[in-house]
Amino acid sequence: MVYSDHFKGMEKGFDVHQAVAEANRCLLCHDPPCSRGCPGGTDPGTFIRKLRLRNITGAIRTIKQNNILGGSCSVLCPTARLCEGECCATDIDRPIQIGRIQRFLVEQSWIQDVKFFEKGEARAGKVAVVGSGPAGLSCAAEVAKGGYQVTVFESRSEVGGVLRYGVPSHRLSTTILENDLRSLRELGVEFRCDSPVQGDGAAEDLLNQGFDAVFLAPGLWKPIRLKEEDIEGVFTATDFLSSMREKKLDGLAPFFSGKDVAVIGGGSVAIDCVESALELGARDVYLVYRRSFTQMPAEEDETLSALRAGIHFLLLNQPVDYVTENDTLKGIRLARTQLGEKDASGRRRPVEIPGSEWVLAIDAVIEAIGSRAANDSPQWYPSVKVNSKNLVEVDRETGATSTKGIFAGGDIINGPALVIDAIRDGKVAATAIKGYLETLEVSK
Ligand SMILES: Cc1cc2nc3c(=O)[nH]c(=O)nc-3n(C[C@H](O)[C@H](O)[C@H](O)COP(=O)(O)OP(=O)(O)OC[C@H]3O[C@@H](n4cnc5c(N)ncnc54)[C@H](O)[C@@H]3O)c2cc1C
Incomplete structure (x- = not known):
C-alpha cells in the first residue's frame, strides 16, 4: 500500500448504475434536510428526485443553475458535515452519498456537452470583479447571466484562486476546474490574468474607469x-x-x-x-x-x-x-x-x-x-471599511461595503471558510449588484 491509498483524493465518480442505485436509497423527505444543509443553496432533495425519475438533464440543471462550480464542489465540499450530515437515511443505514451523485451528474453534463447558460439580453452596465476564486467566479457568472458585461481581474497567471493554486491536484484535478470554467466562458465573462488591482485607491479607480460596480474577492493570501x-x-x-x-x-x-x-x-x-x-x-x-x-x-x-x-x-x-x-x-x-x-x-x-x-x-x-488579508489590501480600497483583522465589513444581506458601488465576498469578508461559502457570497452580491445597476439604468 502506498501513502496515497490512505487519503481520500479524488475517488472515481459513480457510473450511471451506481448513481441511480444510490439515489434509490433516498427517503424522498418532504422538506429535505440535506437541501437545508447547504450554505450555498444546493438542492439535493430535488436533483436526487429527478435522477430517480431518470430526468438526468433536469437534475443537472438543478445543480448548475444554482452553482456554477458544481463540479469542484462535488469533490471539495465537506459533505459529511453539510448535506450528508443532515441526511435522514443516516438513522436507518448510512447517508446518501450526495457529493458523488452530484459529481456523476455534473460529469454527465460535460460528456454530453449540455449548455445551460446563454448570456442574457445585453444590458447597459459594466462590472469589475477583483479575484477569480470561487467568490469572484460565482458573482461573475450571476451578473453575466443578467446580460451585464463582466471583467474579472486576476493577479495570477491563471483563473481559479485557491482551487488552482492551493488545493492539491489529487483532490481537485485541473480537468474538473477547467470544465467548470467552461460555463463562465460561455457566458462571455472576460478574464484579465496577470492583472493585479494594486496601488492607492485602485479599486475605487475602477469606478472612474467605466465600471459601474466592483466586487472585491481577493481572498486571504498573506501567510501567518x-x-x-x-x-x-x-x-x-x-x-x-x-x-x-x-x-x-x-x-x-x-x-x-x-x-x-x-x-x-x-x-x-x-x-x-x-x-x-x-x-x-x-x-x-x-x-x-x-x-x-x-x-x-x-x-x-x-x-x-x-x-x-x-x-x-x-x-x-x-x-x-x-x-x-x-x-x-x-x-x-x-x-x-x-x-x-x-x-x-x-x-x-x-x-x-x-x-x-x-x-x-x-x-x-x-x-x-493560517493566512490573512495582504498588508496592502486596505490601501487599494481605502474608502472601504475593514475590521481589526483587515477583513472587509459588508451588509450580509447584499454584500455591500461602506463604499457605494463596491461589494465584497468570500474569505476577505469571512476569514478562512469554505468554497461553498464563497460561492454563496458571490451570488448574494450579484443579486444586489444587478439591483444596483437597474437603479443606475433608470436614473440615466
Ligand atoms: C490549501 C487549501 C485547501 C482548501 N480546501 C478546501 C476544501 O477542500 N473544501 C472547501 O470547501 N474549502 C477549502 N478551502 C477553502 C476555500 O478554498 C476558500 O474558502 C475559497 O477559495 C475562498 O474563495 P475566495 O474567492 O474568497 O478567494 P480565493 O480562492 O483565495 O481567490 C482569490 C483570488 O483573488 C486573487 N487576488 C488577490 N488579490 C488580488 C488583486 N489585488 N488583484 C487581482 N486579483 C487578486 C488571488 O490571486 C486569487 O486568485 C481550502 C483552502 C486552502 C488554502
Whole structure:
C-alpha cells in the first residue's frame, strides 16, 4: 500500500448504475434536510428526485443553475458535515452519498456537452470583479447571466484562486476546474490574468474607469508566520502548495525527498501539506499541533487518513523557535502544552508547561497556521471599511461595503471558510449588484 491509498483524493465518480442505485436509497423527505444543509443553496432533495425519475438533464440543471462550480464542489465540499450530515437515511443505514451523485451528474453534463447558460439580453452596465476564486467566479457568472458585461481581474497567471493554486491536484484535478470554467466562458465573462488591482485607491479607480460596480474577492493570501525571517528549509503552506500545484519542484525536492518534515498546524491546509510532503517522498512527517486530536479543525476523515498514512502526530506541542545553523534549518524547538480554560473559540486553551522545551531534529518545516488579508489590501480600497483583522465589513444581506458601488465576498469578508461559502457570497452580491445597476439604468 502506498501513502496515497490512505487519503481520500479524488475517488472515481459513480457510473450511471451506481448513481441511480444510490439515489434509490433516498427517503424522498418532504422538506429535505440535506437541501437545508447547504450554505450555498444546493438542492439535493430535488436533483436526487429527478435522477430517480431518470430526468438526468433536469437534475443537472438543478445543480448548475444554482452553482456554477458544481463540479469542484462535488469533490471539495465537506459533505459529511453539510448535506450528508443532515441526511435522514443516516438513522436507518448510512447517508446518501450526495457529493458523488452530484459529481456523476455534473460529469454527465460535460460528456454530453449540455449548455445551460446563454448570456442574457445585453444590458447597459459594466462590472469589475477583483479575484477569480470561487467568490469572484460565482458573482461573475450571476451578473453575466443578467446580460451585464463582466471583467474579472486576476493577479495570477491563471483563473481559479485557491482551487488552482492551493488545493492539491489529487483532490481537485485541473480537468474538473477547467470544465467548470467552461460555463463562465460561455457566458462571455472576460478574464484579465496577470492583472493585479494594486496601488492607492485602485479599486475605487475602477469606478472612474467605466465600471459601474466592483466586487472585491481577493481572498486571504498573506501567510501567518511563526517567524518572519528567511530560513532555508522553512516554507509557508501558501508557497509550498502553490509550488506543488505549478509543478515547480526543483526548489522543494532537496528538502523533502528522503527527509524528515514537520508541518505546523491542525487544519485542513496542514493535512494537504502532510499529504503533499509524502508525495514528494518525505521519510518521516510530523504534524505539530498545540491542542488535542479532537480539537483539530481538520475534517475527521482527513485526520484519520493522515493517521493511517503513518503521520506522526505531535499533539499538545507548540513551536517556540527554529534551531538553525548558517540560516539553514536544523530543528524545531517545541514546548509541551496542557489544556486550560476555554477560550473565545469555545475550545480549551493550550497552556505551555514551563521547562518542557525539547528539540525535534528536522530537515524542513511547513507553516500551516493560517493566512490573512495582504498588508496592502486596505490601501487599494481605502474608502472601504475593514475590521481589526483587515477583513472587509459588508451588509450580509447584499454584500455591500461602506463604499457605494463596491461589494465584497468570500474569505476577505469571512476569514478562512469554505468554497461553498464563497460561492454563496458571490451570488448574494450579484443579486444586489444587478439591483444596483437597474437603479443606475433608470436614473440615466
Ligand atoms: C490549501 C487549501 C485547501 C482548501 N480546501 C478546501 C476544501 O477542500 N473544501 C472547501 O470547501 N474549502 C477549502 N478551502 C477553502 C476555500 O478554498 C476558500 O474558502 C475559497 O477559495 C475562498 O474563495 P475566495 O474567492 O474568497 O478567494 P480565493 O480562492 O483565495 O481567490 C482569490 C483570488 O483573488 C486573487 N487576488 C488577490 N488579490 C488580488 C488583486 N489585488 N488583484 C487581482 N486579483 C487578486 C488571488 O490571486 C486569487 O486568485 C481550502 C483552502 C486552502 C488554502
